[in-house]
Amino acid sequence: MTVRKVLIFGRFERFWHWSQMVLIIVLMFSGFGLHGFHALLDFELAVALHTYAALALLVLWLFSVFWLFTTETWRHFLPTGRGLWQVLRFYTYGIFRGERHPYRKAFWRKHNPLQALAYLMLKVVLFPLIWITGLLYLFYFLWRDLPHASDLLFAVAVVHTGAAFAILAFVFIHVYMLTTGHSFAEHVAPMMTGFDEVELTPEEEAYLEKDQPAMIR
Amino acid sequence: MLTSRRLQLVGLMWLGALVMTSAMASAATESPTVTRPQVSGPLSGGTADxxxxxxxxxxxxxxxxxxxxxxxxxxxxxxxxxxxxxxxxxxxxxxxxxxxxxxxxxxxxxxxxxxxxxxxxxxxxxxxxxxxxxxxxxxxxxxxxxxxxxxxxxxxxxxxxxxxxxxxxxxxxxxxxxxxxxxxxxxxxxxxxxxxxxxxxxxxxxxxxxxxxxxxxxxxxxxxxxxxxxxxxxxxxxxxxxxxxxxxSRYQVMSRDTEGTGKPGERRDVATCESCHGLSPHPSGSLQGFKLNTHVDSIACQTCHIPEFARGGVATAMDWDWRTAGKTRDGEGYHEHGYTQGNGEHRYTYKSIKGDFTFDENVTPLYAWFDGQMRYTTIDTRFDANQQPIDINAFSGSRDDPSSRIWPFKRMHTWQPYDMGNNTLVYTHLWGEDDAAYWGSYDMGRAIAKGMADFGLDYSGEFGYVETLSWWPITHMVAPKEDALACRDCHAADGRLEAVEGIYMPGRDRSFWVDRIGLWAVVATLLGILIHAGIRRFLLKDSGAHH
Structure with missing residues (x-):
């Protein structure tokens, strides 16, 4: 087993990540403005920003879902119990003792078990909650004449804002995690360059050296 | 695409204006004071002199x-x-x-x-x-x-x-x-x-x-x-x-027009905004226009487009108190100026024949769901005098009623005479040459007794003053679109629709508990991060470890 710098975040994945980050910031800022937490944006502008950013993010997600399935990369997000305990133990105990992170990135497993589980929950729980309720809200004019539409809209808004709070908390933890282990910059770098240190089997190394030389440094 | 077309149009109009102004230069100076004829709908007159x-x-x-x-x-x-x-x-x-x-x-x-x-x-x-x-x-x-x-x-x-x-x-x-x-x-x-x-x-x-x-x-x-x-x-x-x-008609208000302009040549039977402007009056093709057009289902046009009434320098009466009517000086009625309105004219705030008034201008309307149906307190209505103020014209409406929309109203507040024995409003005999006419005698009891007796109405003989409200849907004085209400005028905690029920409005409404729990969760996350980071820093400094 050797550790090499390998391209684990392709161009699309990096584009996805950073444009998603920008859109989520725009959505958070405009959304909490619409909710009444601040009045830094004109309401009309906030509505426009929020709606257009949400539609853009939905398109981005459509592409990313397509990409995840066509490239088989969805496997990275499969939940696994193997190593989960060690990672949890590390963050709650080992990290304070200066221990080394127990997880080694593998070529077909670039996230640690806790990370994979967190991202999976984000993808299958929080994101759907917020975009389904967001679309329901956006298309309220189509169902406003149903009985109790106004109460249902309130429920939609409650779920929407609740999910927004949860995503905000996720963002904070996500950013904080970048400071654990190596330096913040070293953690961000792979999402910029695409390359990170990965533990390779001799076969993987040989394959990459021979067939994908651009993916290995 | 749109912009370039608009530019072309502006250019054409500018050229046209040049030609026109040179051609009309003499004509314009000849008759500057002629009033332009007003537009009277489909009728234009002119078929007979x-x-x-x-x-x-x-x-x-x-x-x-x-x-x-x-x-x-x-x-x-x-x-x-x-x-x-x-x-x-x-x-x-x-x-x-x-x-x-x-x-x-x-x-x-x-x-x-x-x-x-x-x-x-x-x-x-x-x-x-x-x-x-x-x-x-x-x-x-x-x-x-x-x-x-x-x-x-x-x-x-x-x-x-x-x-x-x-x-x-x-x-x-x-x-x-x-x-x-x-x-x-x-x-x-x-x-x-x-x-x-x-x-x-x-x-x-x-x-x-x-x-x-x-x-x-x-x-x-x-x-x-x-x-x-x-x-x-x-x-x-x-x-x-x-x-x-x-x-x-105020007796038959169409609070929500669902027909719009109808087919060409149709729809000459209503005075609604929609009968000319249609059911999607805001420019489509923009998100803003789209949003406003969906507001039309719940919000009367007047609500946003008449941000204030009693504009233009002429005040309107807001309160009227008949209890103070009848005061005289040297046996004569009198009046007092007490309000100077925007156009400089003085308004009476007291008249012996009518009592005290208050006036106001540029008034922010009150807003409520309105289905177009008024129910009046008539001479026949017996009311509960403990339930004051009495609505002269009560109205209903709600979010669940498809004919209702949120309308602006002027609310008139008055203390006026009523029959204390029968709990009814009264006909007061105000005008006349006889001694019972209030405007001359200043005797309210006699004026009411005659006003009721003349129409064979039962009067207990005992009158008092009751607090009443009347509600006036606002529909004229439509402001230029730049002056229409902006989103924040209503989508805010203390906005104009603060008291309107039955709707969820972002910016106004929220779940107290979702917000509280959500904010606490975010704050707790940040605290957890700080504590985690603090422990790391503290312990790792001591041990001198790298990670």
């Missing part, structure tokens, strides 16, 4: 003589006219069955026309209604000129003499040239309708709040449709008229 009519080449000695001349050509108009509310003052609500109409109703201004027709029926579109003997079948008693005078010299005086305390106000008017007025008849202008509708309640804009003399020659900022320099709409441009029946 009344100055050429033989029957009008005479000196008329009275209004009815003129009317007979009118009817000699307009043979069917008398029959048509007698069906309209300006003549009948009588309206039975088809939904509630209530007997409405000025002839019967009690309001919270001068309270009742019934028994006071000698004064009040100056605004009846007829001649001589002063008591119950008026003949509603006599076509010669129709007053054509009050609506069709274009000279501005026609006027009316009370149909009966009244007490000298009041009648003095109507003395010394210049004589009218009825022949000249008749030869110059035209379609009604705003000032014609305004003769009565601007002065309801006993003075300029006292009653409606959105109908004042400022609308005779309004600027664009006061009303975009009536703008004398712009669209210059007469009242009848919207209050479409067919055989002297007008569209648009």
């Amino acid at each position: 009344h100055a050429k009519f033989e029957v009008l080449q005479q000196d008329f000695s009275s209004g009815p003589e003129v009317t007979q001349a009118c009817l000699s050509c307009h043979t069917e108009t008398g029959e048509h006219f007698m069906r309209n509310i300006h003549w009948t003052w009588d309206y039975v609500d088809p939904e509630t069955g209530q007997q409405l109409g000025k002839r019967y109703l009690i309001n919270n201004f001068c309270t009742n026309s019934r028994g006071n027709e000698g004064m009040c029926a100056q605004c009846h579109a007829g001649y001589g209604w002063k008591d119950e003997d008026f003949d509603f079948r006599d076509q010669s008693k129709i007053d054509c000129l009050v609506c069709h005078d274009s000279t501005g010299t026609y006027y009316k005086t009370p149909n009966s003499a009244g007490h000298s305390a009041c009648s003095v106000m109507f003395e010394g008017k210049p004589p009218m040239d009825l022949g000249m007025i008749a030869r110059n008849v035209a379609l009604p202008s705003r000032a014609n309708c305004g003769t009565c509708h601007f002065y309801g309640g006993g003075g300029d804009n006292v009653k409606h709040g959105d109908l004042s003399s400022a609308l005779s020659q309004p600027g664009h900022e006061l009303d975009v449709h009536m703008d004398a320099e712009g669209l210059n709409f007469a009242c009848t441009a919207c209050h479409i008229t067919k055989q002297h029946i007008w569209a648009g």
